Amino acid sequence: MSLGDLRTSIAIVGAGQAAARAVQELRALGHTGTITLIGAEAHRPYERPPLSKAVLQGDGQGYTPVLSESVFAELQMEFIPTTRVTSLHLDEHRLTLSDRRSVHYDRCLLATGGEVRILPALPPGCLHTHYLRTIDDAQALRDRLRAGGSLAVIGGGFLGLEAAMSARQAGMNVTVIESAATLLGRFVPPDLSEWIASSAIARGIDLHLGQALRSAQAMPEGVRLTLQDGSSLDADAVLVAIGLVPQVELARQAGLALDARDGGIAVAANGRSSHPDVFAAGDCASQFRPFLGVSARLESWQNANEQARAAAAGLLDISPPQAAFPWFWTDLGEHNLQMLGLKSTDLNYVHRRLDADTHRGVWLGLRGGIPVHGVALNAGADLRALRTLLERQIPIDHRQFTDPTTKLKAWVQSQLAATAVPQS
Numbered sequence: 001m002s003l004g005d006l007r008t009s010i011a012i013v014g015a016g017q018a019a020a021r022a023v024q025e026l027r028a029l030g031h032t033g034t035i036t037l038i039g040a041e042a043h044r045p046y047e048r049p050p051l052s053k054a055v056l057q058g059d060g061q062g063y064t065p066v067l068s069e070s071v072f073a074e075l076q077m078e079f080i081p082t083t084r085v086t087s088l089h090l091d092e093h094r095l096t097l098s099d100r101r102s103v104h105y106d107r108c109l110l111a112t113g114g115e116v117r118i119l120p121a122l123p124p125g126c127l128h129t130h131y132l133r134t135i136d137d138a139q140a141l142r143d144r145l146r147a148g149g150s151l152a153v154i155g156g157g158f159l160g161l162e163a164a165m166s167a168r169q170a171g172m173n174v175t176v177i178e179s180a181a182t183l184l185g186r187f188v189p190p191d192l193s194e195w196i197a198s199s200a201i202a203r204g205i206d207l208h209l210g211q212a213l214r215s216a217q218a219m220p221e222g223v224r225l226t227l228q229d230g231s232s233l234d235a236d237a238v239l240v241a242i243g244l245v246p247q248v249e250l251a252r253q254a255g256l257a258l259d260a261r262d263g264g265i266a267v268a269a270n271g272r273s274s275h276p277d278v279f280a281a282g283d284c285a286s287q288f289r290p291f292l293g294v295s296a297r298l299e300s301w302q303n304a305n306e307q308a309r310a311a312a313a314g315l316l317d318i319s320p321p322q323a324a325f326p327w328f329w330t331d332l333g334e335h336n337l338q339m340l341g342l343k344s345t346d347l348n349y350v351h352r353r354l355d356a357d358t359h360r361g362v363w364l365g366l367r368g369g370i371p372v373h374g375v376a377l378n379a380g381a382d383l384r385a386l387r388t389l390l391e392r393q394i395p396i397d398h399r400q401f402t403d404p405t406t407k408l409k410a411w412v413q414s415q416l417a418a419t420a421v422p423q424s
């Protein structure tokens with residue numbers, strides 16, 4: 001059987017966002033061979049973004065599948081849940097599973113995502129300690145949320161803040177401990193970072209910025225945390241949300257190339273790893289980003305979907321679709337934050353303020369007058385209107401952008417027209 005044949009057998013390791021989208025895309029591209037999907041979790045692929053939002057805010061029950069039951073059945077894959085792939089034998093084109101079975105493949109996709117970064121003082125399983133990556137984690141945390149109770153969140157990143165807002169909504173007394181001096185400072189412009197901090201405080205969240213944890217003690221009735229400045233606080237429960245470690249052990253053991261900077265499995269634009277028959281997608285994969293000019297591992301829902309589409313094409317030796325401009329969203333309480341591109345330290349931010357009272361608006365990070373990073377607070381439609389300017393790196397007149405009376409869509413068209421190459 002020649003590789004690139006639509007009848008090849010494909011094994012997918014991990015049954016999360018990227019895996020599900022890859023199966024869907026493989027079938028859409030005409031693949032008719034067997035697809036074996038092996039997942040460590042007991043569940044069919046489900047969406048993780050609701051875990052820190054709707055699942056914590058609701059009754060903790062139920063979750064959103066990536067593929068509906070009928071679509072899942074139509075795609076005709078062999079699904080092996082509750083099973084880990086323990087090794088990848090490149091020369092034999094074979095996977096070993098935790099139940100000692102073997103799965104042979106022509107081509108393999110690693111969609112193993114990542115694992116929570118562990119705080120040694122409060123490892124998983126420690127009394128009253130929670131981490132948040134899976135639906136089971138979310139349900140366990142939801143069970144601890146009750147009005148008048150207290151939750152300490154270690155880590156003020158997106159996930160920590162989302163969970164803090166959800167817990168606050170459930171009536172918990174919430175404390176967030178963040179070692180950086182600002183909230184989300186690596187992702188948003190300084191004035192927005194300050195606004196996010198003040199809106200968290202206004203919501204009743206007790207914020208400790210620039211404070212690392214010195215020690216933690218789990219006791220029968222709760223957890224005592226001691227901070228760097230010597231102060232201490234008690235909470236009924238603690239959520240550790242200090243980031244993600246890419247799940248690359250199989251790749252490492254098999255000798256696949258990993259990115260030296262971010263530790264992800266190094267892949268080409270079509271998802272191909274350093275072995276021609278092994279591909280990777282999602283949180284575990286590091287790829288050169290044409291829009292950013294660097295290799296990066298992006299931990300986002302959109303990236304998992306887009307890399308899965310590219311890898312599905314790669315698995316079938318079809319040219320991948322053009323890379324999508326990086327997009328990310330989060331909901332912080334009732335506020336929606338969206339981003340296009342990535343922040344870097346050399347950007348000069350301009351702000352289009354749409355509402356003086358609520359800070360609603362759009363920011364563009366400019367490099368030499370060219371927008372390379374866009375951020376919108378409760379203004380996702382405006383950010384969408386700007387996407388082409390960022391994708392095509394069109395220099396803008398920032399005074400017109402910041403003027404709230406400027407009609408955005410018409411203005412974007414005018415900026416594009418001003419730089420269009422005349423037809424001869």
Ligand SMILES: Cc1cc2nc3c(=O)[nH]c(=O)nc-3n(C[C@H](O)[C@H](O)[C@H](O)COP(=O)(O)OP(=O)(O)OC[C@H]3O[C@@H](n4cnc5c(N)ncnc54)[C@H](O)[C@@H]3O)c2cc1C
Binds near residue numbers: 113301329
């Ligand atoms: C709580 C939470 C909230 C989020 N909110 C947002 C948001 O608002 N916006 C946004 O853009 N992104 C958000 N994300 C990020 C987004 O969900 C992830 O980027 C996305 O799920 C990554 O998909 P993936 O397929 O790479 O990994 P995953 O969805 O994590 O799937 C990987 C799967 O592989 C399995 N696996 C790993 N190793 C093995 C093995 N050896 N054998 C078998 N199975 C294995 C894992 O158990 C897991 O089920 C959020 C993530 C979390 C956890």
